[in-house]
Amino acid sequence: MSSQNQGDAPLSKNQRRAAAREKAQAARLKHKRRQRAGKWLLQGGLAVVVIAIVVGVVLIITNSIRPAGPGPANMASDGITIGKDFVAEQTKALGPDDEPVTSSSTAASDTVNITVYLDYLCPICGQFEKANNDYISGLVKSGAATVSYHPVAILTNQSLGTKYSNRAANAAACVANYSPDSFFDVNTALFANQPEEGTAGLNNDALVKLVTGVDGIQKKSEITTCIKDEEFKSWVTSATQRAVDGPIPNSKVDALPGTPLVLVNGQRYQFSTPFTNEEFRNFVITAAGNSYADNSTGTATPNPSDSATPSETPTP
Incomplete structure (x- = not known):
């Protein structure tokens, strides 16, 4: 007799087939579970990557959009006004959320107001200054006359990445804040040493040397720090945007059309190039109009025959 029990009996052909099918089905189920697990891992990994990218973009945007800082003193109108003997009009610094204060127009008085919107990298601005700076100085x-300068930075991307327009306008704002009565001479020096458009321009150390080397400059240490730290760079950006958006105060100009924008008693100077001082002198007289006819104070008034040198006093 055989000693093998029923449990040890060999499987039939049908039983072996059923067992094989069960084994194959179990393998397929295991494979599907692995596929689903891999899919979820992949999707989860992609989600993490997408979230990381989004967070990175948000951080970049957040860091690039900085709130405007306070503006410089004596530029409450986004410009500085300079009067007799080059003494600047004193105004308080505006806070980050303050709106510029429009300067008063002198169109009805015996003193003509010249307003210049300029970019220190703009070659046409440099040409206007070269032709007319001595005349304006006189x-x-x-x-x-008074002259109001509004430095803007519309050519910031035209200096090989150094943002010279913004940095030069910041340097001018530093002077307005710390040594306002030196602004006219610093403005003259910046144009006398104007770099060519499309070049890197002066670095901050060179700007410090140029500005603090102007005769009569005050608070050199504060100006040095201001220029190197680019204290008013966000204000320059905001002031530029306000000019570009418009309107231009005390005029009928809807928005800054480019630089230079020159106004005389609110009237736009439609210049021709090359610049001539004779053309600008005639425009000053025309724009001043009858305001000089009623002058009974003896105050000097512009005249096409006036001297263009700052050492001589213009006479009627």
Whole structure:
């Protein structure tokens, strides 16, 4: 007799087939579970990557959009006004959320107001200054005119990545804040040493040397720190945007059309190039109009025959 029990009996052919099918089905189920697990892991990994990218973009945008800082003193109108003997009009610094204060127009008085929106990298601005700076200097020194300078930075991306327009306008703002009565001379020096558009321009150390080397400059240490720290760079950006968006105060100009924008008693100077001082002188007289006819104070007034040198006082 055989000693093998029923449990040890060999499987039939049908039983072996059923067992094989069960084994194959179990293998397929295991494979599907692995596929699903891998899919969820992949999706989860992609989600993490997407979240990381989104967070990174948000951080970049957040870091690039900085709130505007306070503006410089004596530029409450986004510009500085310089009067007789080159003395600047004193105004308080605006806070980050304050709106610019429109300067008063002098169109109805015996003193003409010249307003210039300029970019220190703009070659046409440099040409206007070269042709007319001495003439403007003579008028301002005598009290026949005031001049308001509005530095903007519309050519910031035209200096090989150094943002010269913004940095130069910041340097000018530093002077307005710490040594305002030196602004006219610093403005003259910046144009006398103007770099070519499309070049890197002066670095901050060179700007410090140039600005603090101007005769009569005050608070050199504070100006040095201001220029190197680019204290007013966000203000420059905001002031530029306000000019670009418009309107231009005390004029009929809807928005900054480019630089230079020159206004005389609110009237836009439609210049031709090359610049000539004769053309600008004639425009000053025309724009001033009848405001000089009623002058009974003896104050010097512009005249096409006035001297263009700052050392001589213009006479009627």
